[in-house]
Amino acid sequence: MVERNLSSRPLSPHLQIYKPMLTMMMSIMHRITGIALYFGIILLVWWLSAASVSDGYFDFVQGFFGHWFGRLLLFGFTWALIHHALGGLRHLLWDTGRGYDLKVVEWLARANLAGSIALTFLLWIIGYGVMA
């Protein structure tokens, strides 16, 4: 592998060569949100485990998620989850062989970003409604 790169043949241009585009950023965000969710699920298991342990420990965990830092973590987690889910739907559409027109691709990227932000805020508005 390495020997091949030492030849004088030109290398294919890598990420830093390209001008950042929304579609490219959305592709990268899909992977980053996936990785974040990979570790973020620990929060959910922690919460469920606390409910299986004791009243005192559960109150402590609920208190953590009620704290501004806990809420910030949860806010990031919900946004990552919704962004990754919408991105996944986009990929499922592409898997059917549809949605490859450049205009459609661009629209999907925008809809993914705008939709994830809108739905996250909607979910949190509902959440604050539940707690009120």
Added chain:
Amino acid sequence: MSPDKSGTRHFWQQRATAIANVPLVLFLLWFIVSHLGAARADVVASVQNPFNAILLVLSFMSILWHMRLGMEMVVEDYVQDARTLHGLLLLNKVFTAAVGVAALYAILRIFFGA
């Protein structure tokens, strides 16, 4: 994709779990939001509902399987060194399995009366 002819299965399982995750994640979001700031007794009562308990278990199964496949792709994309690659792939399996065991243990413990 690893050269052991498992690529197609990997692809299909990634899609199958992705589709399953759509309704399951909606259920999870509903479950979490409806228990914001709730007392432990309310969460325990909800998990003891068989419908919720089964959906929770299914959610973790599908999500963790999807997570394992996704992280395999990430690791295989960026790690060239064979020893590191196989170490990380093993760690990925151990991590997702451990999360699954912890989740299942918590759910069953609540279900059978914590």
